[in-house]
């Protein structure tokens with residue numbers, strides 16, 4: 001269905017914020033002096049760029065900076081491991097954001113940010129200035145001694161890492177041992193590592209059996225506890241050996257061995273997912289306090305520097321680090337930026353009462369069955385987001401597995417297309 | 418005649434006043450509703466097998482979401498999602514999607530415009 005253009009203008013853009021704009025300016029070249037730069041074209045950054053253009057009726061100039069032509073989605077990437085999904089189908093190109101919404105894509109890497117001068121330094125191009133800056137550059141890793149990512153992949157940023165792990169797994173035979181670690185919370189995608197353990201256990205089961213040793217840095221399962229306990233102790237009880245409170249001390253990447261507080265583990269395939277922190281740029285730009293970047297969740301503006309907003313995995317709120325959530329935060333952030341660039345309050349009682357975010361996640365448990373998890377957050381009226389409701393699937397099913405594709409496709413579209 | 422003009426003016430003033438004092442900020446409805454878009458598409462235009470929301474009426478959407486919240490046993494993902502919103506928020510979301518509905522009249526206006534453009 002196409003949407004009536006006049007109605008679109010009436011309901012959706014800044015016209016409804018009382019800001020004049022001529023219909024012809026929509027998504028055409030921008031002449032406005034307002035410039036928002038978005039660093040990082042993943043789920044948070046792409047969504048923010050798109051919605052800034054939509055909600056300003058194309059009045060705000062938006063430059064999206066990412067070193068690649070496309071983002072490779074981590075969402076669904078565990079299914080590349082068992083060949084239920086192709087990595088090329090997870091490549092989400094920036095071209096549509098440009099063609100459809102007028103988002104300028106600058107193919108470059110940001111090296112540093114001067115938050116006083118409101119300028120950013122690029123690896124290749126000259127520095128550029130901004131009125132508002134959004135950063136959604138995701139995670140970085142706390143590397144342990146001896147960990148060579150090319151030999152012992154983390155596969156926690158999708159792309160070449162996913163392929164390395166997939167190729168190693170393809171060579172596994174019946175009776176082989178897969179050892180994986182789960183990082184200390186908070187980390188990207190709370191159910192993701194448990195989901196990966198199930199996917200690999202299912203692969204081994206189909207090849208005649210084997211061992212999956214899971215070394216969790218936490219004291220227990222971090223998400224979908226009901227589902228994963230049932231899977232680990234039920235259908236995979238002969239395969240999965242689950243350890244808690246494990247600290248990784250060192251990795252021998254050539255021998256595929258890991259030295260831990262629970263002893264030494266040898267693997268045919270070793271998958272160490274290191275502990276995490278905000279991507280390096282945030283620390284370089286002095287935007288972190290500890291591992292993550294503190295923000296005010298009514299706008300995602302940094303509590304350290306004004307006019308700099310941080311969304312997605314890198315920010316420090318208590319919300320789960322997921323793509324669905326990064327998309328959700330991007331909208332709250334875009335709304336706040338549109339308001340403040342047009343001198344409208346972001347503090348109205350009506351707005352503060354209605355700041356909500358949500359997250360949903362589907363997890364494959366077997367070759368053709370999945371479970372799900374969902375969570376809703378609302379602003380507490382003071383300074384943080386409060387968990388309002390959380391739910392998980394009662395059972396994994398084929399129906400959920402089918403729904404998982406429909407959900408992911410819509411998430412990809414709402415963020416990138 | 419004079420009398421009826423006066424009545425019309427008073428009525429018009431009342432309408433302006435009531436709109437002013439009770440007007441809600443519709444961009445807040447838009448922000449709330451955008452949180453459905455991850456699954457149901459930007460402005461309710463879903464892709465693939467997911468249900469779209471852009472042709473849902475206010476009444477149906479409020480009814481559906483309240484039914485989901487009212488389930489004795491929360492079974493599916495939407496039953497849980499619906500629990501995350503207050504009654505007022507559900508109504509705001511429904512008003513937003515209702516405002517996107519393309520009416521028969523508008524559809525025929527569009528068709529006429531397209532004909533004229535040819």
Ligand SMILES: Cc1cc2nc3c(=O)[nH]c(=O)nc-3n(C[C@H](O)[C@H](O)[C@H](O)COP(=O)(O)OP(=O)(O)OC[C@H]3O[C@@H](n4cnc5c(N)ncnc54)[C@H](O)[C@@H]3O)c2cc1C
Pocket residue numbers: 039040041042043044045065066067068071072073074075076077078108109110111136137138139155156157158188189192279281311312313314321322323324325326360361362
């Ligand atoms: C195996 C796995 C499965 C997952 N499954 C789900 C799921 O089912 N549902 C879900 O909601 N989430 C899932 N996630 C989590 C999700 O992928 C992340 O939470 C999400 O991608 C975070 O979005 P982001 O915008 O913060 O960062 P990203 O999406 O990682 O985007 C960061 C972008 O920043 C760019 N960048 C980095 N540094 C710079 C720089 N200096 N200059 C310019 N650009 C830069 C990168 O190139 C990248 O494109 C999963 C994650 C994994 C690993």
